[in-house]
Amino acid sequence: MRVGESVRSGFKSLLHNKLRSFLTMLGIVIGIFSVIMLTSIGEGVKAQVTSQVESLGANLLYVLPGKVEINPHKTESRLGVRETGFGQANNTLTYEDVMALREEKQLKAVTGLYTGVDRLDKLKILVSTTGADEDLKQISNLRLRYGRFISKADREHSARVAVIGDQANKEIFGGGNSVSRTFKLNGKDYEVIGVLEYKKPENMGPRGEDINVKIYLPITEMLNRQKDKNISQILVQAKSAGQVDSTQKVIKAAMLKNHGEEEFSILKQQDMLNAINNILGILTAGLGGIAAISLLVGGIGIMNIMLVSVTERTREIGVRKAIGASRRDILIQFMIEAVFLSVVGGVLGLAAGVGGAKLLPEAVPTIQTAVSIPAIIVAIVFAILVGVFFGVYPATKAAKLNPIEALRSE
Amino acid sequence: MSIEIKNVFKTYKNGDEYTEVLTNISLTIGDGEMVAITGPSGSGKSTLMNIIGCLDRPTKGSYLLEGQDTGGLNDKKLAAIRNEHIGFVFQSFNLLPQYTALENVELPMLYANTSPGVARKKAREALITLGLEQRIKYKPNQLSGGQKQRVAIARAIVNTPSVILADEPTGSLDSKTGKEVLEVFKTLNKSGKTVIIVTHDPAIASETNRAVKIKDGVIEEV
Numbered sequence: 001m002r003v004g005e006s007v008r009s010g011f012k013s014l015l016h017n018k019l020r021s022f023l024t025m026l027g028i029v030i031g032i033f034s035v036i037m038l039t040s041i042g043e044g045v046k047a048q049v050t051s052q053v054e055s056l057g058a059n060l061l062y063v064l065p066g067k068v069e070i071n072p073h074k075t076e077s078r079l080g081v082r083e084t085g086f087g088q089a090n091n092t093l094t095y096e097d098v099m100a101l102r103e104e105k106q107l108k109a110v111t112g113l114y115t116g117v118d119r120l121d122k123l124k125i126l127v128s129t130t131g132a133d134e135d136l137k138q139i140s141n142l143r144l145r146y147g148r149f150i151s152k153a154d155r156e157h158s159a160r161v162a163v164i165g166d167q168a169n170k171e172i173f174g175g176g177n178s179v180s181r182t183f184k185l186n187g188k189d190y191e192v193i194g195v196l197e198y199k200k201p202e203n204m205g206p207r208g209e210d211i212n213v214k215i216y217l218p219i220t221e222m223l224n225r226q227k228d229k230n231i232s233q234i235l236v237q238a239k240s241a242g243q244v245d246s247t248q249k250v251i252k253a254a255m256l257k258n259h260g261e262e263e264f265s266i267l268k269q270q271d272m273l274n275a276i277n278n279i280l281g282i283l284t285a286g287l288g289g290i291a292a293i294s295l296l297v298g299g300i301g302i303m304n305i306m307l308v309s310v311t312e313r314t315r316e317i318g319v320r321k322a323i324g325a326s327r328r329d330i331l332i333q334f335m336i337e338a339v340f341l342s343v344v345g346g347v348l349g350l351a352a353g354v355g356g357a358k359l360l361p362e363a364v365p366t367i368q369t370a371v372s373i374p375a376i377i378v379a380i381v382f383a384i385l386v387g388v389f390f391g392v393y394p395a396t397k398a399a400k401l402n403p404i405e406a407l408r409s410e
Numbered sequence: 411m412s413i414e415i416k417n418v419f420k421t422y423k424n425g426d427e428y429t430e431v432l433t434n435i436s437l438t439i440g441d442g443e444m445v446a447i448t449g450p451s452g453s454g455k456s457t458l459m460n461i462i463g464c465l466d467r468p469t470k471g472s473y474l475l476e477g478q479d480t481g482g483l484n485d486k487k488l489a490a491i492r493n494e495h496i497g498f499v500f501q502s503f504n505l506l507p508q509y510t511a512l513e514n515v516e517l518p519m520l521y522a523n524t525s526p527g528v529a530r531k532k533a534r535e536a537l538i539t540l541g542l543e544q545r546i547k548y549k550p551n552q553l554s555g556g557q558k559q560r561v562a563i564a565r566a567i568v569n570t571p572s573v574i575l576a577d578e579p580t581g582s583l584d585s586k587t588g589k590e591v592l593e594v595f596k597t598l599n600k601s602g603k604t605v606i607i608v609t610h611d612p613a614i615a616s617e618t619n620r621a622v623k624i625k626d627g628v629i630e631e632v
Contacts, residue, residue: 005520016508319504322465323565324493324521326486403465407504 036353338391
């Protein structure tokens with residue numbers, strides 16, 4: 001029989017049992033739908049995080065306390081334990097480091113960052129404050145609506161001045177130009193020297209905090225109030241993205257003068273991207289894998305129904321053989337039915353998955369999705385393979401039926 | 411097409427037990443004959459018909475169809491022989507329920523790789539010949555028993571086979587319809603086809619020019 005005729009006849013058999021065919025397909029529809037949805041969400045998160053990390057600038061380096069192995073390599077000895085951890089417990093960065101780095105001519109800008117918690121007297125709440133150097137404005141590309149950012153003089157004199165975000169300005173002063181107005185932190189007056197422009201908050205990424213609630217103080221002023229002089233991290237801007245690697249070496253050399261051993265980590269954007277992509281890649285693959293299980297279950301559903309169908313249609317197979325169908329004809333007929341179920345199910349699932357991936361961000365704005373073409377291709381190929389794989393056994397069984405016994409069956 | 415069965419045995423294995431269904435059967439049916447194979451149930455007449463129809467192979471002995479020994483043919487060749495040279499008619503019609511009368515009749519031609527257009531035309535002609543012009547688009551469950559059997563006969567003859575094998579073709583029909591169907595077979599025989607009817611009904615056997623009686627796997631009377 002010609003293949004075109006086999007397709008037509010397979011189609012007819014499936015239409016004969018519409019509800020059953022649809023329910024069988026549903027397994028594949030749900031399988032493909034979940035594969036597309038979950039990988040799209042995974043890819044969406046990846047794209048979002050990547051773009052946020054990239055928005056930090058390719059020429060930024062982060063110096064963090066503690067040794068962080070972001071791309072761990074295997075050591076030969078199994079006894080070795082990797083020293084890790086960011087926390088304040090083993091915080092070893094000091095403001096001395098910032099000052100030492102400022103001496104290095106190859107660095108474009110350097111700022112220490114100190115994250116503290118202070119009492120905002122007016123609202124009787126604790127707020128997060130950030131100590132920074134004057135270079136932060138350039139490094140983080142901060143835009144001011146009113147006034148100016150912390151200056152070198154402010155830093156050198158540990159001045160009690162503050163640059164506040166848009167939301168902070170609204171809550172403390174009710175908005176407007178608040179430059180020269182003062183507010184109290186821990187009972188002491190701080191003068192506002194600048195108000196930042198409103199910026200849409202980003203919800204993810206290593207530095208994606210809401211800039212609008214920030215209160216920046218000169219880092220020296222904050223450190224003066226503390227017993228320990230440790231800072232949270234140092235941000236360094238290289239002169240260009242091409243100089244990041246050499247800058248990393250310069251930082252390392254300068255830091256080692258102050259530290260006996262390498263008890264700090266210097267991270268580049270690329271390191272973070274690699275690490276994030278690693279983690280999210282595994283996550284996406286994991287999600288896709290879980291979804292693939294449902295596809296497998298769908299495939300088993302097809303096999304199950306095809307086996308039932310072969311049993312039910314034993315007589316039909318006998319008749320077809322009697323009027324001249326060869327084993328091959330019967331095999332092809334049942335294979336086509338199985339593959340047809342999985343392919344139509346796959347296409348429906350694909351449509352639902354792509355549609356769902358497009359609609360989800362509108363329903364849940366915090367989730368972003370990116371439909372990946374490879375995932376679509378893999379899903380469709382997988383659907384066909386599921387049909388073939390789970391169709392072969394029932395179809396072979398049908399083809400091998402003895403025509404006499406098949407005709408005799410009720 | 412001449413049918414020559416020589417010293418055929420057929421044994422079925424059922425677990426450890428062997429059942430001999432046909433014992434040393436020899437039978438020759440000439441071109442254009444109309445033969446009835448009769449015998450009580452379990453006599454082996456259906457098995458003999460299956461062997462003649464190339465649905466089954468003898469355990470021992472040879473079966474020559476038009477001088478060609480079918481013993482050495484593979485599954486595909488046997489399927490082709492069934493398709494081209496033999497037309498089956500069954501007691502329970504065995505029409506495919508999801509297909510219309512026309513599509514049922516087209517089927518043997520489609521397995522013979524006839525183009526769909528030609529198949530449709532010939533199927534229509536066959537149905538018209540059998541007086542089913544008004545029922546072409548009907549599905550089997552919309553047809554009466556006699557109509558179903560006529561569709562089945564149309565399906566059996568559409569590939570212009572030389573042998574028509576009918577297994578109790580009137581068994582599911584009332585006597586009047588049965589007679590009509592029998593007339594169809596007679597007409598086919600007159601047009602030159604070899605017709606072999608397996609039946610336990612002596613009345614039908616008497617309508618044919620030759621009756622072969624089988625009992626316990628042995629031919630009793632030719």
